[in-house]
Amino acid sequence: MTDVSIAPRTFDAPRMHGPDGDRPTVSMVPDSLGRFGRFGGRYVPETLSAALDQLEQAYAEASADPAFAAEVDRLLATFVGRATPLHFAERLTRRSGGAQIWLKREDLSHTGAHKINNTIGQALLAIRMGKRRIIAETGAGQHGVATATACSLFGLECVVYMGAEDVRRQAPNVRAMRLMGAEVRPVESGSRTLRDAINEAMRDWMGSVETTHYIIGSVVGPHPFPRIVRDFQSVIGRETIDQCRARFGRLPDTVVACVGGGSNAAGMFFPFVDHVAVRLVGVEAGGRSAAAGQHAASLSHGSPGVLHGSLSYVLQDRDGQTSDVHSVSAGLDYPGVGPEHAYWRDLGRVEYTSVTDAEALDAFDLVARNEGILPALETSHALSWAVAEASRRPAAEIMVVCLSGRGDKDAAEIARLRGLPPDAATT
Amino acid sequence: MHPAASTVTASGSGLDRIAAVFAAARASGHRVLAPFVTAGDPDVETSVAVIEAADRAGASLCELGVPYSDPIADGPVIQASYTRALGAGLTLEDVFVVASEAASRVRMPLLAMASYAIIFRRGVVRFVADARAAGLAGLVVPDLPLEEADELDAACREAGLALVRLVTPTTPPARAEAIARASTGFLYCVSVAGVTGARSELPDGLAERVRWLATKTTVPILVGFGIAAPDQVRAVGAVADGAIVGSALVRRVADAIGQPREALLDSVGRFVGDLAAATR
Numbered sequence: 001m002t003d004v005s006i007a008p009r010t011f012d013a014p015r016m017h018g019p020d021g022d023r024p025t026v027s028m029v030p031d032s033l034g035r036f037g038r039f040g041g042r043y044v045p046e047t048l049s050a051a052l053d054q055l056e057q058a059y060a061e062a063s064a065d066p067a068f069a070a071e072v073d074r075l076l077a078t079f080v081g082r083a084t085p086l087h088f089a090e091r092l093t094r095r096s097g098g099a100q101i102w103l104k105r106e107d108l109s110h111t112g113a114h115k116i117n118n119t120i121g122q123a124l125l126a127i128r129m130g131k132r133r134i135i136a137e138t139g140a141g142q143h144g145v146a147t148a149t150a151c152s153l154f155g156l157e158c159v160v161y162m163g164a165e166d167v168r169r170q171a172p173n174v175r176a177m178r179l180m181g182a183e184v185r186p187v188e189s190g191s192r193t194l195r196d197a198i199n200e201a202m203r204d205w206m207g208s209v210e211t212t213h214y215i216i217g218s219v220v221g222p223h224p225f226p227r228i229v230r231d232f233q234s235v236i237g238r239e240t241i242d243q244c245r246a247r248f249g250r251l252p253d254t255v256v257a258c259v260g261g262g263s264n265a266a267g268m269f270f271p272f273v274d275h276v277a278v279r280l281v282g283v284e285a286g287g288r289s290a291a292a293g294q295h296a297a298s299l300s301h302g303s304p305g306v307l308h309g310s311l312s313y314v315l316q317d318r319d320g321q322t323s324d325v326h327s328v329s330a331g332l333d334y335p336g337v338g339p340e341h342a343y344w345r346d347l348g349r350v351e352y353t354s355v356t357d358a359e360a361l362d363a364f365d366l367v368a369r370n371e372g373i374l375p376a377l378e379t380s381h382a383l384s385w386a387v388a389e390a391s392r393r394p395a396a397e398i399m400v401v402c403l404s405g406r407g408d409k410d411a412a413e414i415a416r417l418r419g420l421p422p423d424a425a426t427t
Numbered sequence: 428m429h430p431a432a433s434t435v436t437a438s439g440s441g442l443d444r445i446a447a448v449f450a451a452a453r454a455s456g457h458r459v460l461a462p463f464v465t466a467g468d469p470d471v472e473t474s475v476a477v478i479e480a481a482d483r484a485g486a487s488l489c490e491l492g493v494p495y496s497d498p499i500a501d502g503p504v505i506q507a508s509y510t511r512a513l514g515a516g517l518t519l520e521d522v523f524v525v526a527s528e529a530a531s532r533v534r535m536p537l538l539a540m541a542s543y544a545i546i547f548r549r550g551v552v553r554f555v556a557d558a559r560a561a562g563l564a565g566l567v568v569p570d571l572p573l574e575e576a577d578e579l580d581a582a583c584r585e586a587g588l589a590l591v592r593l594v595t596p597t598t599p600p601a602r603a604e605a606i607a608r609a610s611t612g613f614l615y616c617v618s619v620a621g622v623t624g625a626r627s628e629l630p631d632g633l634a635e636r637v638r639w640l641a642t643k644t645t646v647p648i649l650v651g652f653g654i655a656a657p658d659q660v661r662a663v664g665a666v667a668d669g670a671i672v673g674s675a676l677v678r679r680v681a682d683a684i685g686q687p688r689e690a691l692l693d694s695v696g697r698f699v700g701d702l703a704a705a706t707r
Contacts, residue, residue: 033574043543043570045500047595047620049602189506195497202499207621209597306544307497309570319519320548321496 026273034223036343042222086243091370099393103403113405115146121232123150126213133157133212137201139194140331141173143217148182158182161200163193218261219338222309233267254279257402258382260332264404285327286354296325298337299352307336328357329377355381376405440587441564444536445612458706459669461488465508466525467517480692482533485703493541500569502624504674523561530562538565555582565589607644626653637666657705
């Protein structure tokens, strides 16, 4: 696929940059209809069209307003705690015996994951649009917590939809949301996971759209959400570029991130996509096996389809019904993926691979015992691939892993999976 | 009796058959009642029988719901009917069987209400060809806004099928005009901002909106979402060409599961009959 669209000038994010000046580059998407090549778009009920137009307009105006960028940057610095460090994983590197493994420490962000980069930005957009009620979906609960946090910070009403299965397996995050004044609504329909939470959030929005903003948590959904979330998350990749240049005087050789909906990966990869010498690798949830229903690897095993408002790779049956999926990680347990990832996949710009539940759990243990970090189970997928690959690369190479979130939330679930009491995560 | 019985036949393009329904209704001073039936709920044979019962009871058009796993425009009643049908193993081939069986037995034209996810997966051109072969007269695609509809619109025009567009209370006037101009067969005026589901009252401003829309399009206007009772059908009929009744009928099917089919069909027939009486 060679269809590289050029985004209209007026909608360029203020800090979007490419090394090739005005030449079309991988980064020059989406177009004015939200297309990333053939992917993306806006497949939603007409009831939501006006709100999405309003959001697009508000985002364009905010992007052109230096005061907006300054406010986002101020909050990212003093509230979120950015820039997050780029940390050398010395013992992991020694064990691998190959490329240097560096960790971009998004787990050190306030609320413990990258999700807050997006919720601060979108909450400010909601306020610009005069909307004081916020809804969100959440899988692992990290986006729910980050949304509840932003709503508490700005004094906004907050309702979070969360699959009942995820309410069970991510209880610490449910408590955190409620403590910050958010209402958590468990979703009992379908598979009772992230996909169903998105359906319910969309249904709420259908009836509340004139007073409510939907802070979608990943680079999914109808245009302009994939672009807005990517832009707000791109601070991850921009900082990584600056830190690599300052530390090494060059860019890294390989950059790795886990991919469910794909927001930490999109934020990490986007500033790199025009730097074609940098190898970019997205790691999906391989679940129990490659059999249908046993994994959540949409880019590895899915096909083009429409889900939750955009065209991307979807795990679906021959009729277009969304498949049931599985991952040990609630945040990756999703049958779709952001349309820009589908675009990068078909362009060949980003490699996508997958790691099984068992491999991710092993990586969790490895990093916990060797680096003094409890990584999120989502992140553990990226770490698993990175450790294995580093051992095959020369010591002169630099590999950066997006350590997208911390794993405290997963401790009880890991204990349960190992048949241990909840207060004993490991033996 | 059915107001259009003497003039509607199964021949002609889908667009022609839909136009004939409205022409006949206008000639006799009646409004059009368009019930929504979920294909394959609770099973293929029963859903065909429900469509037949609705036809006998005076319905003039039928929206055939194509079950989808993630219907974001639908409320709990229709969503549950989709889950039941898919849980029983319904495939898209089965949906087309329901359509062709029903089309061969009833006078009223049938339109498929289908998510674009289903249409895209089959391929736009192939889906339209299959729909036409199954005797469907048109499509309603609730998650396909104007900007994304060109390919499906071209395929439907080529096949003589209606592509019914939706206007909602949140649609700004200029956009509503563009949608009204693009719609073929009829225009679907959504009564409320929200998902499908029975509501007890018609919203304020609906009559005004329908009258305004009627000045912007040459196709008839049907009002849907939230309509559940003869009073509402009558009130809608005062300004629009008719009403679409979805969740209220689907609920009657759901309530009758486990009972003999005759009891279900009797319940459907009486309900649709009461609604149809309100169109005259």
